[in-house]
Amino acid sequence: MLKNRIIPCLDVKNGRVVKGINFVDLQDAGDPVEQAKIYSDGGADEICFLDITASNENRDTIYEVIKETSKKCFVPLTVGGGVRSVEDINKLLNCGADKVSINTAAVQNESVIVESSKKFGSQCIVVAIDAKKNGDKWDVYTHGGRNNSGLNALEFAKKMENSGAGELLVTSMDRDGTQIGYDIELMKKISSSINIPLIASGGVGNLDHMVEGIKEGNASAVLAASIFHYGTHSVIEAKEYLNMKGVPVRI
Amino acid sequence: MKLSIVDYKSGNISSVINSFKEVAKDKVNIEVTSDIKKIGSSDKVVLPGQGSFKSCIEALNNISGLVDELNEFAINKKKPLLGICVGLQMFADVGYEETETKGLGWISGKVSKIDNQNGKYKLPHIGWNQINIVKDSKIFKSIENNSHMYFVHSYEFIPSDNKVISATTDYSTKVVCSVEKENIFGTQFHPEKSDKIGLKIIQNFINI
Numbered sequence: 001m002l003k004n005r006i007i008p009c010l011d012v013k014n015g016r017v018v019k020g021i022n023f024v025d026l027q028d029a030g031d032p033v034e035q036a037k038i039y040s041d042g043g044a045d046e047i048c049f050l051d052i053t054a055s056n057e058n059r060d061t062i063y064e065v066i067k068e069t070s071k072k073c074f075v076p077l078t079v080g081g082g083v084r085s086v087e088d089i090n091k092l093l094n095c096g097a098d099k100v101s102i103n104t105a106a107v108q109n110e111s112v113i114v115e116s117s118k119k120f121g122s123q124c125i126v127v128a129i130d131a132k133k134n135g136d137k138w139d140v141y142t143h144g145g146r147n148n149s150g151l152n153a154l155e156f157a158k159k160m161e162n163s164g165a166g167e168l169l170v171t172s173m174d175r176d177g178t179q180i181g182y183d184i185e186l187m188k189k190i191s192s193s194i195n196i197p198l199i200a201s202g203g204v205g206n207l208d209h210m211v212e213g214i215k216e217g218n219a220s221a222v223l224a225a226s227i228f229h230y231g232t233h234s235v236i237e238a239k240e241y242l243n244m245k246g247v248p249v250r251i
Numbered sequence: 252m253k254l255s256i257v258d259y260k261s262g263n264i265s266s267v268i269n270s271f272k273e274v275a276k277d278k279v280n281i282e283v284t285s286d287i288k289k290i291g292s293s294d295k296v297v298l299p300g301q302g303s304f305k306s307c308i309e310a311l312n313n314i315s316g317l318v319d320e321l322n323e324f325a326i327n328k329k330k331p332l333l334g335i336c337v338g339l340q341m342f343a344d345v346g347y348e349e350t351e352t353k354g355l356g357w358i359s360g361k362v363s364k365i366d367n368q369n370g371k372y373k374l375p376h377i378g379w380n381q382i383n384i385v386k387d388s389k390i391f392k393s394i395e396n397n398s399h400m401y402f403v404h405s406y407e408f409i410p411s412d413n414k415v416i417s418a419t420t421d422y423s424t425k426v427v428c429s430v431e432k433e434n435i436f437g438t439q440f441h442p443e444k445s446d447k448i449g450l451k452i453i454q455n456f457i458n459i
Contacts, residue, residue, distance in 0.1 A: 001421055002422060003380065005379065071272075074443065075446050094263065096266060097263075120262060120263065123301070123375055124263065166377070221378065
């Protein structure tokens with residue numbers, strides 16, 4: 001049977017690994033290639049790089065990171081952050097990324113998703129949705145969580161599926177960095193309205209949160225950063241725990 | 252030994268290249284090419300494939316003489332060829348992704364959309380799934396039954412003759428995930444993305 005995936009995420013800035021708490025307060029903590037290799041050797045089902053390099057002159061650093069990582073890690077590699085165009089996607093794929101996640105550009109210009117999924121296949125197009133609850137609904141935010149697009153996250157998710165996205169990476173901005181667990185209600189609502197896999201993100205503080213994300217949130221995969229990055233748990237520990245709780249994982 | 256990875260400008264093949272180079276080290280000469288002379292003089296060929304069945308077939312046909320050369324290599328000379336993902340699917344007579352498209356016709360059968368049982372199963376079928384090895388295949392040497400492989404696809408190859416099937420995987424149905432017919436090998440999963448066990452399959456193909 002198909003297993004649920006555990007995806008460690010590495011935030012990368014100017015070619016170095018950092019991890020944000022609520023998108024600010026960054027701490028430098030290592031070489032991305034070595035980090036990724038540690039994760040893949042440790043049983044990660046996939047590795048995710050989120051490039052948060054702000055300045056244009058340093059944008060090319062991510063390409064080198066991907067090139068080097070893809071020579072050493074033989075599990076799927078997803079890269080996101082600052083992806084604006086079909087050409088950006090092409091470049092990342094050519095460097096060795098297996099999937100590219102697109103956030104702001106998907107909101108601003110749906111044709112990027114339509115065209116890139118036609119050109120490279122849906123399997124490599126992940127739409128990253130940053131959602132924040134306002135009242136009784138979730139809005140889609142762009143630009144690293146700074147701007148509210150005013151779009152309804154549930155409707156946007158459905159639209160992205162129809163545009164050709166192969167997967168959705170859904171981050172709850174309310175939960176990101178808090179370590180109090182995924183926004184299960186959000187995950188469940190989106191997951192039940194789409195027929196493509198959902199990756200849950202934002203808020204993992206312990207291994208039970210991962211179990212909840214999959215069992216209750218109906219996510220196909222769970223993404224986490226801090227819990228792995230600061231050594232609270234290893235990927236294999238997480239998998240053994242999930243397995244014990246009846247969540248099918250690759251061990 | 253010379254191994255060619257066919258670069259027919261369809262999708263991203265850098266992961267395939269990286270994995271073969273990792274396994275081959277300096278012992279095998281790996282060529283990434285669309286040059287039909289180079290392909291013809293190879294000992295082994297790898298046919299990757301990403302995107303849709305239709306777009307891959309069109310991309311093959313766009314390179315003058317390539318399909319003829321591949322036919323010569325795999326059917327007449329009977330040299331070892333490995334198709335990965337859509338590379339495997341193209342062995343079929345026909346594919347139904349986007350529109351009905353004629354395949355290479357090397358292994359009789361069709362490629363159609365995986366039955367998602369009215370949304371019960373998510374598509375694409377993405378992630379790690381176990382393979383049930385149903386017959387000995389040269390590429391499965393030292394590979395344990397129920398090993399996990401990485402999949403990402405929405406369409407499946409349904410061969411007319413079950414004898415060519417070397418492994419299946421359980422999703423909404425028993426999905427054919429590996430075939431072997433004489434010198435022709437194919438995997439629906441991605442050995443290049445299936446960690447150490449996937450690299451072992453690549454090693455097995457190189458060692459044939």
